[in-house]
Amino acid sequence: PTIAGIRRRGYSPESLRDFVDRVGVAKVESLVDHNLLEFCAREDLNKRAKRVMAVLDPLKVVITNYPDDKVEFVEARNNPEDPEGGVREVPFSKELYIEREDFMEEPIKGYHRFYVGNEVRLLHAYYVTCTDVIKDEKGEVVEIHCTYDSETRGGRSEDQRRVRGTSHWVSARHAIKGEVRLYDKLFLSEVPGEATGDYLDDLNPDSLIVIKEAYLEPSLSEAKAGEYLQFVRNGYFMADSVDHSPQKLVFNRTVTLRDSWSKQQKR
16 A cells, blocks of 8 residues: 555554654565554554444344433543543434444353343443344344333443443434445455465455445534544544545544454464
8 A cells, every 4th residue: 555545544644653663764675564553553543533433234223111202412522532532412312223243143152242131331321131133034133122221321320230241323313324444454464475476366355345324423424534533343434535525424444443353363
């Protein structure tokens, strides 16, 4: 990638300078682990990126004991790392969207998010308990039903009971849609072409995945081109400097929150 390309993707000038400082200047040709560049980006963006909620692969949630017409606005901090970052209000209603991966019909050991009978914290909002699953004619889960505890607003309870799973969400009634471009590493190996002699053999077929209609919290309608953001639990993003506009929201993933790539390579 070119410097212009990774700048458009969301790497800040500060993160690139940090990367150069860490690598240093050498007189001989060398390879540098791409993970170092991503580390520099995370270090920088963690301090500057506004936190927002976006659902990329939606599953509908209906809170059956929540009033049909009620809308609340829950308070969310824009950046826990920045005391001056302020707060915003996010609409909450009876019907929500969560990430599909946050539900398991048959949970594996250690899974703490949505499954029938389990209580989960909705970020900034309430504790909810999954009670039922709705499937289509093909047997695929299309909706889950939950009940909420009205005494847990803000994600805390007076009895201080332990709720291990936390999920982000957007209100179905208030969500806006936008395009999300999920960029990943361009090559599948650390040294492209080392095994076959042709670097094209190591191209990553999933280096770009485009989600045409992600569900976003309404505050993102005001996102400016070039603005740094963290989609909570999904990664760091930037509103595209060329294609993003109030009429068409476009966000580029700069880097994931954690280096999941290295973990996969070690398995």
